[in-house]
Amino acid sequence: MKCDYCGNEAFYYQRYSNKHICKECFKKDIERRVKKVLGRKIIKNNVKIGIGISGGKDSLVMAHILKKLFKHIPNAKLICFFVDEGIKDFRETAKFYVEDFCKKNKLKLKIIKFKDEIGYTLDEIVKNNYLKELNIGKPCSFCGVVRRYLLNKYALKERCDYLAIGHNLDDFCQTIIMNYIEGNIKNIIQFGKEIDDDKFVKRIKPLKLIPEDEVKIYADINKIEYQKDPCPYSSISYRHKIKEIIKILEEEKPGIKFSILKGYEKLLKYIEFKEDIKKCKICSYPCSGEICKVCLWLKKLEQLNKINKN
Ligand SMILES: [Zn+2]
Ligand SMILES: [Zn+2]
Known part of the structure; x- marks a missing residue:
């Protein structure tokens, strides 16, 4: 099978585009799509x-x-x-x-x-x-x-x-x-x-x-x-x-x-x-409540640690 883009030997059939593609054109195609997602911004x-x-x-x-x-x-x-x-x-x-x-x-x-x-x-x-x-x-x-x-x-x-x-x-x-x-x-x-x-x-x-x-x-x-x-x-x-x-x-x-x-x-x-973005009262990262999940968990872990030590 020949590559539908360049005529070289194809190695892959892309079902959704109905194209046979060679390795070089495959690489280019993938990289082009990444470029498209990112854009000039x-x-x-x-x-x-x-x-x-x-x-x-x-x-x-x-x-x-x-x-x-x-x-x-x-x-x-x-x-x-x-x-x-x-x-x-x-x-x-x-x-x-x-x-x-x-x-x-x-x-x-x-x-x-x-x-x-x-x-x-x-x-x-x-x-x-x-x-x-x-x-x-x-x-x-x-x-x-x-x-x-x-x-x-x-x-x-x-x-x-x-x-x-x-x-x-x-x-x-x-x-x-x-x-x-x-x-x-x-x-x-x-x-x-x-x-x-x-x-x-x-x-x-x-x-x-x-x-x-x-x-x-x-x-x-x-x-x-x-x-x-x-x-x-x-x-x-x-x-x-x-x-x-x-x-x-x-x-x-x-x-x-x-x-x-x-x-x-x-x-x-x-x-x-x-949605109102609130700031975590401890770390000031955006979150939905007063304190973010991570800070809440860390506080609890600290308490557990104290209990274990006593
Ligand atoms: Zn090709
Ligand atoms: Zn936090």
């Missing part, structure tokens, strides 16, 4: 971008493409943030991939540790049964919130204009569909709207238009090595079921992932959404 002189990096394929592919796109932009700066929650073995493997990647790509790397920031590793939180005390069901609910909090904290500290998160097209579709099904209308709107606050670094999602399987192909043809094993705390979740459903739909009607996203973005335009 973000790809500009003097911009500083923080990159949340985990060691998985999405964040490493994202960092790889950002590095390429910003190479010739005058005075643009990139810095990677790696959050080490302290999950034995799993995080150490991830760290190995991340350090190797950043060294090879000459990217600045900042490692942020749960232990230093909140006094405990995630393993300790789980082992000590603190999740129950904090009224949290799964480790991921604690971990995700604290990670986001810390990424914002360090992106602010480093004076980043944007914080790049490696969500791909599949992640977007799953979040949208899950929230629709559960009727979480507030969540679904918040997901699409930006928080405008000087204590919140604006998020960008460069991989928004790239399906998960193409992120993987991009990683493979660029020889990007990444961590493949899943987090030991992740379970076969509701999200996974939704993923399977979307997969079936995509097989029957290629391109449905793009229409899920497009439809959602159209809907957002019709929704007026104003």
